[in-house]
Amino acid sequence: MVVADFVSNNPGLDFFNILFNGISEVPLLSSPVTGILILIGVFIASRNAGIMMIISGLIGAGMAIALGAPYGLVAFGLFGYNSILTGMAFWSGPFVKSNKVTFFISIFGAAVTAVVWMAMAHLMGDMFILNGLSESWAIPGFTSSFIFTTWALMYATKRFGHDIWPAPIEAEPEKLIKGSSNPVLVQEENFKWTAGEFIKSTLKGVSQVTFVDNWKTGIFWVMGLTLTFELAPFITGVQDRPWWTNGYTAQWNEFSPLYLGGLMAFVGSAVGAAMAILTKLPTAEIRAGLHGFNQVLVMIALTSFIPLTPQAVMIALLATVSCSFVMPALQRFFGMWGLPALTGPFVFTTWVFLLGISGFENIPAGIGWSRP
Numbered sequence: 001m002v003v004a005d006f007v008s009n010n011p012g013l014d015f016f017n018i019l020f021n022g023i024s025e026v027p028l029l030s031s032p033v034t035g036i037l038i039l040i041g042v043f044i045a046s047r048n049a050g051i052m053m054i055i056s057g058l059i060g061a062g063m064a065i066a067l068g069a070p071y072g073l074v075a076f077g078l079f080g081y082n083s084i085l086t087g088m089a090f091w092s093g094p095f096v097k098s099n100k101v102t103f104f105i106s107i108f109g110a111a112v113t114a115v116v117w118m119a120m121a122h123l124m125g126d127m128f129i130l131n132g133l134s135e136s137w138a139i140p141g142f143t144s145s146f147i148f149t150t151w152a153l154m155y156a157t158k159r160f161g162h163d164i165w166p167a168p169i170e171a172e173p174e175k176l177i178k179g180s181s182n183p184v185l186v187q188e189e190n191f192k193w194t195a196g197e198f199i200k201s202t203l204k205g206v207s208q209v210t211f212v213d214n215w216k217t218g219i220f221w222v223m224g225l226t227l228t229f230e231l232a233p234f235i236t237g238v239q240d241r242p243w244w245t246n247g248y249t250a251q252w253n254e255f256s257p258l259y260l261g262g263l264m265a266f267v268g269s270a271v272g273a274a275m276a277i278l279t280k281l282p283t284a285e286i287r288a289g290l291h292g293f294n295q296v297l298v299m300i301a302l303t304s305f306i307p308l309t310p311q312a313v314m315i316a317l318l319a320t321v322s323c324s325f326v327m328p329a330l331q332r333f334f335g336m337w338g339l340p341a342l343t344g345p346f347v348f349t350t351w352v353f354l355l356g357i358s359g360f361e362n363i364p365a366g367i368g369w370s371r372p
Contacts, residue, residue, distance in 0.1 A: 002146060003126075003140050003227050005072060005075075005235070006021060006030075006072070006075040006076055006077075006230075007071055007075045007235075007337060008234075013145065013235065014075055014277050015075075015253060016032065017079065018034060018035055018058070018061045018074055018075055018076050018077070019035070019057060019058060019061075019080070020032040020033075020035030020039070020077075021035060021036050021056075021075065021076055021077030022035070022061055022077040022079070022080015022081055022083075022084060022324055023035035023036075023039055023057055023077070023080065023084065023170050024038065024081075024224070024247070025076075025077035025078060025080060025081035025083070025208060025223070026038065026084055026085065026210060026229075026306065027209060027225055027261070027265065027296070027297065027300055028081075028142070028300050028301055028305075029225065029228050029230075029247045029248055029250075029251065029261055029300070029304065030076050030077050030230070031224075031227075031228040031229055031230055031248075032229075033227050033228065034224040034225060034226070034227065034231045034247065034261075035221050035230065036208075036224070036228065037221075037224030038210075038220060038221055039053060039054070040220055041207065041212075041216070041217035041219070041220025041224070042207075042210060042212055042217060042220070042261050044214065044216055044217055044220070045128060045212045045213075045216070045217045045243055046118040046212065046214075046287045047213035047259045048088040048091065048092040048098065048236070049088060049092040049210065049211070049212060051091075051092070052087050052091055052106060053084050053088060053092075053210065054084065054086065054091040055087065055106075055107070055110070056083045056087025056106060056107070056109075056110035056155065056164040057080040057081070057083060057087075057110075057254065058080075059083060059087070059107060059110040059111050059114075060079045060080050060081075060082065060083025060110050060111070060113060060117075061074050061079050061080050061112040061114075062116040063081075063083075063110075063111045063115070064079035064114045064118075067114075067115070068105065068110040069118065070112075070354075071110050074241075076090065078117070078121075079114050079117060080147075080245060081143070082113045082114075082116070082117050082146040082149075083109075083111070083113045083114055083117075083141055083146075084110070084210070085143060085146040085150070085342075085343070086106070086108060086109040086110055086112075086113040086146050086149050086153075087106040087107070087110040087211065088106075088151070088210055088211055089106075089109075089146075089150045089154075089211065089342070090102045090103075090105050090106040090150075091103045091105070091106040091108060091267060092106075092211075094213070095340060096154075096157070096164050096165055096166070096213055097164060097165070097166060101160075101162040101163070101164055102313065105153060105157065105164075105254075108153075109149055109153050111149065111180065112149055113145050113149045114147060114355075116145035116148060116149050117141065117145040119145070120141035120145045120202065121141050122133075122142075123141070124139045124140065124352070125138040126138075126142045126298065128138070130220065132156035135274065137358070137370060137371055138370065139303075139354050139355065139369070139370070140305065141298070142301065142343075142345050142346070142347050142350060142351075143297070143342075143343045143346065143347055144344065146340045146342070149179015149343050149344055150332075150342060151334070151339055151342070154339050154340075155337060155339060157372055158178055158338065164328050165338075171305070179192075180280035181321050182266060182280055182281060182282050183231065186206055190288075191236065191283060194276065197287070198250045198270075199215075200268060200287075201215075201286055201292070202218070202269045202270045202273050202289075202292060203215035203216075203217075203218025203221075203222070203269070203289075204218055204287070204288060204289030204292070204298035205218070205268075205269030205270075205272055205273060205289035205290075205291070205295070205296060206218040206221045206222060206265050206266065206269050206289070206292065206293070206296050207289060207293075208288070208289040208290060208292065208293035209221070209293045209296055209297065210250050211341075212226075213288050213289060218269075218289075220264040221262075221282065222265060222266055223250070223262065224262070225261035225264075225265050225300070226259050226260075226261060226263070227259065227260030227261040228246055228247035228248040228259060228261050229243060229244055229245070229246075230243075230245040230246070230247050230254070230294065231243055232245050232249070235250050240256065241255075241355045242255075244361040245261060246258070246355060247261075247262035248260060248300075248302065248304050249308070250304075250310075250334060251304055251305050251306070251369070252306065252309070252322050255307075256303040258308060260303070260308070261304065263299055263305075264299045264300050265296045265299065266300030266314075267299055267317075267320075267360045268292070268295040268296040268297070268298060268320050269289070269292030269293070269295055269296050270292075271295055271299070271317065271320045271321060271324070272291045272292040272293075272294065272295035272296075272323070272324055272327075273286055273291060273292050274277070275290075275321060275324035276291035276324065277285075277289070278330075279324070281328060291324065291327060292362060293343070293346075294323050294327055294341075294343055294344075294345040294346040294349075295320045295324065295346075296324075297346040297350070298316070298318055298319050298320050298323045298344060298346050298349055298350055299317075299319075299320050301346075301350045302315060302316035302319055302350065302353060303316050305354070305363065306363065306365050306370070307364045307367050307368060308342055309363070309364060310364075311360075311362050311363045312363055312364070314354060315356075315357065315360075315363060318353075319349055319350065319353040322349055322353075323345050323349040326345040326348060326349050327341060327345040328346050330343075330348075354369065354370045355370070357362045357370040357371070358370045358371050
């Protein structure tokens, strides 16, 4: 495995890579082009969300630099993406009110998440050491530092005296989806699924990775995940690879012409939406993309961290369908405490499947991932 070295002797170029690689790592890839397109898409949906994406990503990276983290990891974007998600879950997210209190909680959360990321990287990287480094393997932490930090902060703030959480919505008499125990909203009663509505819901599932309910943002996500160019030649003397090196396949072949990140994200979200419809989950949640974003990350992770083969695609699809059961399970579990599932379904599902891959010889696990 060859990891791109985004460190240069140019402070401006380093800042560019730290910012946009941090954003592009939200969907687990490292490409400044991807980061730029995702940021544009987020700004189209919400200026506050775009601002917080920039601020929290830079805070996570800045905290890592201040504490002495390896600079190469920072430039690669690994200290940005979890901090971005933590920051965006508060002040610019859909869960709590946007005010001064939640703004500072976002800033604090972004800084803390940088430390938690290193802790999870250490834990997951060292947990599976066998007989020396040559026979060791690891499981990525993915967005675990974001979910654990955010769950803790959200649960804590429910005891705060500040105006943070919206008042509970009064329960109204519910009309159930035909043949289901789930409610149907009055305004959704006459809604019919069409190809166009399904595509919009699928695109929203992609954009919901950063809590954005906007299908136009989803288009920019798909574009960005497709154009995963690392832009290596811009780092003079460090990179001697062509500009089109592939961030999506960097774990197993950075020269691969398979720019399929956008397709995999769309497929993952579509599978999640289809499963939600089949299992009769609330239509409003499906239309908002809430049953697609975890599946987006599962599909990307299990096709980019291991070489792309028919068996790898098969197990990625199986994991994506499985995630559609884990999502409502965690919704119910964390809902007891008034917390969202966040990307917990993605993390737990992908961990299980990467651990399982270690014993399946027909799946060529990535170097260092799942198998020594």
